[in-house]
Amino acid sequence: MAVAAEKAYYRFVVLFFNCLLTFGSYFCFDIPSVLxxxxxxxxxxTNASQPNSTHTGCVEGLGxxxxxxxxxxxxxxxxxxxxVIVAGFLIDKLGNRFGLFLFSFLTVLGSTIFALGSHFKGTPYLLPLMLTGRLLFGSGNGSLTIVQNRITAFWFKGKELALAFGLTLSFSRLGSVLNFFLTKRFEDQFGIQWTLWGGTILCVLGFFSAITVSALDKVGMKQLGLEGAIQEGSKKVRVQDIRRLPLRxxxxxxxxxxxxxxxxxxxADASKFIQDKYEGYDQQTASYIAGAVYDSSLVLSAIVGILIDYxxxxxxxxxxxxxxTLPVFALLAFTYVPPLVSTLWLGVxxxxAAASMWPSIPLVVPQATLGTAMGLATSVQMIxxxxxNLIVGRILGTKSSQSKIPLWHWQxxxxxxxxxTIACIVCSVALNLVDRKQGGTLNRMTKRRPAVEQEAREEKDRAPILGEEEEEEEDDDDDRRSIN
Structure with missing residues (x-):
């Protein structure tokens, strides 16, 4: 009789709580964009208490x-x-449960310090506290996403992989969407400090989800008899394995x-851009339009995931x-087409992109080094x-917190x-050329592929940049050094 972990419903229960891991942290991430x-x-x-104050009037804030x-x-x-580089390696070495507890706790700690910093406006402590909070929050959230992706890849590899990644993204983006819809209204009623504390509470809910996922993952691995094998494989993970990651x-x-x-x-800057360039948009409406990027993602991610699986x-x-994506920024730069067209288009x-690019990583790297690979990918992405963000800040670069930024800066x-985007096109074309020479893994369907054929192709697809002869020589050298 099949154990519970072998049944489809079990992996979808894992997926549900796994999705909730980052719901609160994604809500918190873009609170500054809305506000x-x-x-x-x-x-x-002086006019902060006046009703119906416009965007051009004074807005009381953090300065x-x-x-x-x-x-x-x-x-x-x-x-x-x-x-994330260190985090990915540690997750590979110490396991998912270590990462779940540590990184979900860091999101809670970071969001707490960030909210606390808002109480020090007008003092020298505001910016250092808020930057420290974002630093700790970033340490947890980016690394937590790696654990989330690693768990998703383990339970859905060779099955509904793109669908699972799409659902994970949808839940995360639900947090972003609700942020753009609700945060400004909440801030109008309770102020910026209580708004930031509300985000912290959502991160606490993510911490409880981490506890649930950890328990389900542990029970499932034991039932499948894989916990020992995975732990043994994790012990073999070395920093030097980074050199073996393929060119693709x-x-x-x-x-x-x-x-x-x-x-x-x-x-991050879309709300102010919309208010500065286009007539008739207040802060709340501009936030809705900026958030349409995530609205599209929320609706489409799961559907796109199913499509890509097939x-x-x-x-x-x-x-x-x-x-x-090229026409999106061209329209925003050179035309006055309503901005909602561009943000919806970018969301599509x-x-x-998210449903096709991120799920491709587990297809070209071994499971034992997936955390390291995801960590490196996230690291390069965040660099x-x-x-x-720095370049955009310098381009926009006014010293006044309230002045309307000139349109040529936005352009x-x-x-x-x-x-x-043009650089992305160049890299993606090169990716397809290399992939075609090495078996075309990325452009094949992975859902319902026969297991034997899948394993054979995976071994071929993961050929490292270094040749086999070079690796054998290096292993021989390592053996000789250990003997000496």
Whole structure:
């Protein structure tokens, strides 16, 4: 009789709680985007109590400059870039449960310090506290995503892999969408401090989800009799294994980085951009329109995941996503087409990109090193995003927290986004060329592939950059050194 862990419902129960891991942290991540006016608002306003104050009037807030505001996003990205490499390796060595507890706790601690910092407005402590909070929050959230992806890949590899990744993204983006819809209303009623504490409470719910996922993962592995084998494989993971990651993996990582360089930095500043460029948009409406990127992703991710499971074509879709993103930033830079058209369009391409690019990583690296591979991919992605946030901050670069940024500055920012998208196209085309020479794994369907054929192809697909002879020589050298 089949054990519970072998049945389909068990892996979907794991998936449900696994999805909830990052719901709260994704909600918290873009709170500054929705409340950009409040973060950059004046410390004291004579007209703050007046009803129906416009965007051009005074908004009472924390008094940050645009450069300081973008630094909140940049430090999150830099922290991810540094921490996730070590985090991925530690997860491979010490297991999923170690990562679940540590990194979900860091999101709670970081969001707590970030909320606490808002109580020190007008003092020298505000910015250091809020940056420290984002640093710890970034340490936890980026690394928690690695554990989440690792668990998803283990339970769904060779089955509904893209669907599972799509559902995970949908739940995460549900947090982002609710943030864009609810946060401004909440802030109007209770103020910025209580709004940030509300985000902290959602991160606490993620911590309880981590406890549940940990228990389900442990019970399931024991029932399947795999816990011992996986622990044994984890002991063999070495830092040197990074050299064995295939060329396709690195091209895939660069494709992801350049695509996300055009999404996250744009969303971070989209609300203010819409208010500055287009007539008739208040802060609440601008937040709704900026959040439409995630609205599309929320609706489409699961559907796109099912589609990709059946048709494959991940590499080709990566190229098409990048090409179809070019008109988004061109419209924003050079036309006055309503911004909702561009944000919805970007959400569609983002949905296809996320559902095709990230699930491709488990197809080209061994399971034992998947945490390390995901960590490196996230690190490179966050280095790119962090640099992009800094560049955007310098491009927009006004010193006043309330001034309307000149449109030519916004146009330069969109041109920078276009440049990243073009780089993404180049990398994705190279990825497809290399993949075709090495068996075309990324453009094959993985769902319902016969197990024997799948294993054989996976071994072929994971041929490292180093030749086999070089590896054998290195192993021989290691053996001789150990004997000596």
């Amino acid at each position: 950009q006016d409040q973060f950059q608002g004046d410390l004291n306003c 940050m400059s645009p450069e300081q505001y973008n630094l909140l996003y940049a430090i999150y990205a830099w922290t991810n870039a540094l921490v 993996y690195w091209l895939l990582v660069l494709t992801i980085m350049f695509f996300y360089n055009g999404v996250f930095p744009f969303v 048709v494959g074509m991940r590499g080709i879709l990566a190229v098409l996503c990048a090409v179809m 391409t983002y949905s296809f 790119g995003i962090g640099l992009s 330069q920012m969109m041109i920078f986004m276009l440049a990243n």
